[in-house]
Amino acid sequence: xxxxxxxxxxxxxxxxxxxxxxxxxxxxxxxxxxxxxxxxxxxxxxxxxxxxxxxxxxxxxxxxxxxxxxxxxxxxxxxxxxxxxxxxxxxxxxxxxxxxxxxxxxxxxxxxxxxxxxxxxxxxxxxxxxxxxxxxxxxxxxxxxxxxxxxxxxxxxxxxxxxxxxxxxxxxxxxxxxxxxxxxxxxxxxxxxxxxxxxxxxxxxxxxxxxxxxxxxxxxxxxxxxxxxxxxxxxxxxxxxxxxxxxxxxxxxxxxxxxxxxxxxxxxxxxxxxxxxxxxxxxxxxxxxxxxxxxxxxxxxxxxxxxxxxxxxxxxxxxxxxxxxxxxxxxxxxxxxxxxxxxxxxxxxxxxxxxxxxxxxxx
Amino acid sequence: xxxxxxxxxxxxxxxxxxxxxxxxxxxxxxxxxxxxxxxxxxxxxxxxxxxxxxxxxxxxxxxxxxxxxxxxxxxxxxxxxxxxxxxxxxxxxxxxxxxxxxxxxxxxxxxxxxxxxxxxxxxxxxxxxxxxxxxxxxxxxxxxxxxxxxxxxxxxxxxxxxxxxxxxxxxxxxxxxxxxxxxxxxxxxxxxxxxxxxxxxxxxxxxxxxxxxxxxxxxxxxxxxxxxxxxxxxxxxxxxxxxxxxxxxxxxxxxxxxxxxxxxxxxxxxxxxxxxxxxxxxxxxxxxxxxxxxxxxxxxxxxxxxxxxxxxxxxxxxxxxxx
Numbered sequence: 001x002x003x004x005x006x007x008x009x010x011x012x013x014x015x016x017x018x019x020x021x022x023x024x025x026x027x028x029x030x031x032x033x034x035x036x037x038x039x040x041x042x043x044x045x046x047x048x049x050x051x052x053x054x055x056x057x058x059x060x061x062x063x064x065x066x067x068x069x070x071x072x073x074x075x076x077x078x079x080x081x082x083x084x085x086x087x088x089x090x091x092x093x094x095x096x097x098x099x100x101x102x103x104x105x106x107x108x109x110x111x112x113x114x115x116x117x118x119x120x121x122x123x124x125x126x127x128x129x130x131x132x133x134x135x136x137x138x139x140x141x142x143x144x145x146x147x148x149x150x151x152x153x154x155x156x157x158x159x160x161x162x163x164x165x166x167x168x169x170x171x172x173x174x175x176x177x178x179x180x181x182x183x184x185x186x187x188x189x190x191x192x193x194x195x196x197x198x199x200x201x202x203x204x205x206x207x208x209x210x211x212x213x214x215x216x217x218x219x220x221x222x223x224x225x226x227x228x229x230x231x232x233x234x235x236x237x238x239x240x241x242x243x244x245x246x247x248x249x250x251x252x253x254x255x256x257x258x259x260x261x262x263x264x265x266x267x268x269x270x271x272x273x274x275x276x277x278x279x280x281x282x283x284x285x286x287x288x289x290x291x292x293x294x295x296x297x298x299x300x301x302x303x304x305x306x307x308x309x310x311x312x313x314x315x316x317x318x319x320x321x322x323x324x325x326x327x328x329x330x331x332x333x334x335x336x337x338x339x340x341x342x343x344x345x346x347x348x349x350x351x352x353x354x355x356x357x358x359x360x361x362x363x
Numbered sequence: 364x365x366x367x368x369x370x371x372x373x374x375x376x377x378x379x380x381x382x383x384x385x386x387x388x389x390x391x392x393x394x395x396x397x398x399x400x401x402x403x404x405x406x407x408x409x410x411x412x413x414x415x416x417x418x419x420x421x422x423x424x425x426x427x428x429x430x431x432x433x434x435x436x437x438x439x440x441x442x443x444x445x446x447x448x449x450x451x452x453x454x455x456x457x458x459x460x461x462x463x464x465x466x467x468x469x470x471x472x473x474x475x476x477x478x479x480x481x482x483x484x485x486x487x488x489x490x491x492x493x494x495x496x497x498x499x500x501x502x503x504x505x506x507x508x509x510x511x512x513x514x515x516x517x518x519x520x521x522x523x524x525x526x527x528x529x530x531x532x533x534x535x536x537x538x539x540x541x542x543x544x545x546x547x548x549x550x551x552x553x554x555x556x557x558x559x560x561x562x563x564x565x566x567x568x569x570x571x572x573x574x575x576x577x578x579x580x581x582x583x584x585x586x587x588x589x590x591x592x593x594x595x596x597x598x599x600x601x602x603x604x605x606x607x608x609x610x611x612x613x614x615x616x617x618x619x620x621x622x623x624x625x626x627x628x629x630x631x632x633x634x635x636x637x638x639x640x641x642x643x644x645x646x647x648x649x650x651x652x653x654x655x656x657x658x659x660x661x662x663x664x665x666x667x668x669x670x671x672x673x674x675x676x677x678x679x680x681x682x683x684x685x686x
Contacts, residue, residue: 110465121433122465126457132423133458136430136438143386143412143436171454174423181418335464336502338471338526341555341602 004254005234006224010282012290014229020237022229026297032073032228033288033298034306036065039089040285041310042098045317046088046105050263054321055105059086063226063258066284067191069093070231071159071253074239077119078146078156082134085123086191087161094120098313099320108324127162128169131188134160135175138184138242147185148245155243158186159235165196167212168204176216176248185242188213188250189235191225193257198270210252218248225253226284256282329355365545367512368538371401373545374519375439379409382437385523388415388424389441389477398443399479399538421451428474429458437523438474445480446489446660452497459528460503475522479535480508481573481623482670485663492660493572493624498530499601499633506601507554508532510575512543514598517551525554532600534573541576557604559611563593566680567611567618569634571597574621574671581676590680600630608634609641616647617683621671626654648686651679 007022008014024032043061050058061068064086072093075081083090091101100112104123111122124130138158141147146156166172167190179186192209194201205212213220223234231253238249256279260267267276292298333348334340340348355361365373379385387402393416396403406414417424421442428438442448448455455476462472482491499506505527509515515533522529534541552558560575561582570578575596582592593611597603612618618638620631631652638650653671661669 109467110461112467114469115433115466116469122462122470124458126453129426129454129458132426132454133430133433135423136427136432137434138430139415139427140431140434140436144434170420170450171422171426174418174420174426177418177420178423178427332464335468337505338463338468338473341505342604343602 004222004224005230006227007230007233008227008287008291010226010287012287012294014291017230020230020233022233026292026295029229029288030292030298030302032069032232033285033292035069035073035089035092036228036285036288037306038310038313039065039069039092041314042092042317043088045314046102047259047263049102049318049321050105055102056107058105058263059261060259060263061086061088063256063279063284064191064193065089066228067225067231067253067255070228071161071189071235074232074235075159076152076157076239078153079119079239080134080137080156080158081120082130082137082158082160083120083123084130084161084163084166085125086163087123090161091120094118096120098317099324102317102321103324106321106324108327128166128172128175131160131162131166131172131175132178134158134186135179135184138179138186139182141185142182147243156185157239157242158184159189159239160186161189161191163190163196164192164194164201164204164209165199166190167209176213179248180217183245183247185245186248187235187238187242188248189253190250191253191255193255195257195261195267195271197261197265208252210250213250218250220250220252222252222254225255226282226287228284228288364542365512366539367509367515367534367541368399368401370512370516370543370545371519371533372403372405374516375402375405376408378439378520378523379405379413382523384435385437385439386413386415386431387439387441388417388428390417390419390424390443392416392441397441399535401477401533401538402441421447422454425451425454425459425476429454429462429472432472432474433470439523440474440476442476442478444490445478445492445494448478448494455498455504455530456501460501463527464503471526472528473526475519475529475531477519477531477533479538480532481534481536482660482666483536483573485666487663488660491666493622493655495530495532495600496624496629499630504528504530504601505555505599506530506532507599508534508572509598510534510570510572510596511537512541513545514552516545518554518598521551521554532572536573537576552598555599555602555604557598557607558596559593559607560596561592561594563591563615565591565615565617566593566683567608567615568592568594568676568680569597569608569618569620570594571600571622571630574623577671577673577676578621581673581680584673585677585680590684592680603633603637605634605637605641609638612638612642613645616645618650619653619676619679619683620650621653621676623655623670625657626652627657629654648683651683653679
């Protein structure tokens with residue numbers, strides 16, 4: 001494995017890197033740790049809810065909390081995020097209520113948040129399609145003059161999330177070409193979690209993914225995606241470069257999908273248990289906890305209270321999922337267009353009349 | 364007199380003057396002015412930030428236009444030829460068409476995808492296709508086709524002003540041959556409305572895009588034999604505006620639909636089904652369809668047989684009348 005940027009070892013030791021520095025103090029590290037703990041709990045609750053039949057599907061992020069919280073917390077308010085369908089940790093950092101994500105996997109809607117207000121676009125399930133949207137959005141940022149002004153509240157970066165499997169998609173490669181051509185303020189954030197469902201990285205690429213950037217004409221860097229401090233520092237630098245008008249860059253966050261691709265997947269069919277055991281030793285949460293404890297940067301009360309907070313979150317999610325209202329057919333017709341056509345309105349009214357024709361139907 | 368191509372150019376110019384958020388994207392649309400010169404001179408006057416020459420990748424063009432629209436722009440995409448739209452098919456069908464729906468209306472996507480369509484120009488492979496049914500079949504898109512110079516000028520502006528994504532089909536063989544005086548005092552027909560272009564009594568003929576001219580020629584020829592055709596230009600393919608057509612068919616009892624696209628599952632099939640549903644008791648004959656065969660578009664030296672012409676249309680009219 002090629003070297004990557006690492007600032008906190010799996011054993012919880014801070015290490016230096018010549019190009020990247022994590023400047024936050026213990027407060028910041030506790031805060032990142034709290035995010036990761038709560039996101040992991042959210043993820044575990046979601047998997048359990050799927051097993052209880054409350055969700056149609058769940059795409060677990062377990063193992064990728066460091067990459068996602070590191071990337072998510074490096075954002076400024078005005079930065080825009082284009083996620084895949086597994087960016088629960090990034091969404092958490094954008095103040096998306098986890099219930100809105102559960103509602104998507106429950107089959108209530110396709111994304112219940114406002115992508116503009118939250119600066120987080122909808123989850124995209126067509127692999128890699130969102131990377132082009134990110135580049136186009138970044139082209140709009142350029143046209144708005146929101147790059148390289150020096151105004152920290154104005155200069156804007158865009159971040160496109162995708163995975164190792166998506167790196168093979170045409171759209172992702174076209175996004176690289178467009179971003180390079182226009183020097184768009186976009187960061188391509190690839191979580192290489194080693195597996196595209198059952199296909200290992202070697203099926204997608206013969207070279208380390210971060211080196212792909214070189215062929216497109218922008219910098220690429222590999223970071224220890226299980227190191228939240230390094231991921232934060234590397235992403236922060238890439239976003240700042242984009243905001244300053246330095247153009248696109250690629251981050252390969254080297255991580256591991258500890259769970260299944262989704263709750264319908266069975267990883268025991270294609271990968272060895274010892275590989276998973278090996279990655280357990282590199283857990284993104286354990287190393288931060290070790291660091292905090294060893295250096296006396298967090299009291300026992302901190303961990304106890306965090307545990308209680310996680311329990312409360314789980315309770316809220318379990319109760320909240322049951323309370324999510326099913327969509328009504330009537331609403332669906334009204335969401336197709338900004339201006340509904342007469343023919344679709346007629347189809348809606350016809351269905352309403354049909355539904356109302358049943359005995360006992362709500363009038 | 365200006366050509367249909369010039370009318371589109373003037374319409375785009377007007378839309379860009381009226382709204383600084385309108386940006387054009389496409390291959391070769393800048394310095395060259397597009398392979399059909401539809402954007403001629405626009406980059407010179409509006410700059411490279413608003414008339415954007417893109418890398419050669421259709422999915423990239425449409426996908427980046429989605430991002431621009433999400434940022435508040437009104438992108439107008441040029442697909443160079445109909446047969447090259449398919450690399451962007453996923454972006455159009457899965458992203459453009461569904462964004463408003465997926466977001467519960469929070470992310471409207473006002474954008475226009477211009478596609479020169481249809482044959483008759485002696486072109487090589489993939490340059491003469493009529494993919495409209497594939498887009499009309501997709502909820503979330505609106506699909507229109509202009510058939511003449513005056514409509515071209517107004518419809519492109521109306522499409523750009525529309526808050527929903529519009530597939531805008533341009534009859535490429537008429538770009539430089541159709542000419543008209545543009546009288547700006549005459550108010551435009553609404554975008555999503557069909558239009559009666561020739562009143563008649565015996566058979567209702569429904570056309571759009573390049574076949575409107577064919578239908579009008581057929582009507583002129585039929586008149587010599589005392590057959591009177593009532594011709595409609597659909598103009599909008601999704602949504603369809605068929606109420607005036609129903610009214611017509613209730614008078615004539617007969618209808619023929621004509622388009623260049625393959626007949627199987629084409630627009631004609633939908634129009635025929637709807638006419639049958641709405642006018643069943645008035646029909647004297649089944650609704651007939653005239654169009655391209657269910658073969659891939661043929662090499663140019665055979666296209667005259669593939670394309671529905673005046674004779675094939677009149678043959679269908681005769682069959683309808685003889686029923």
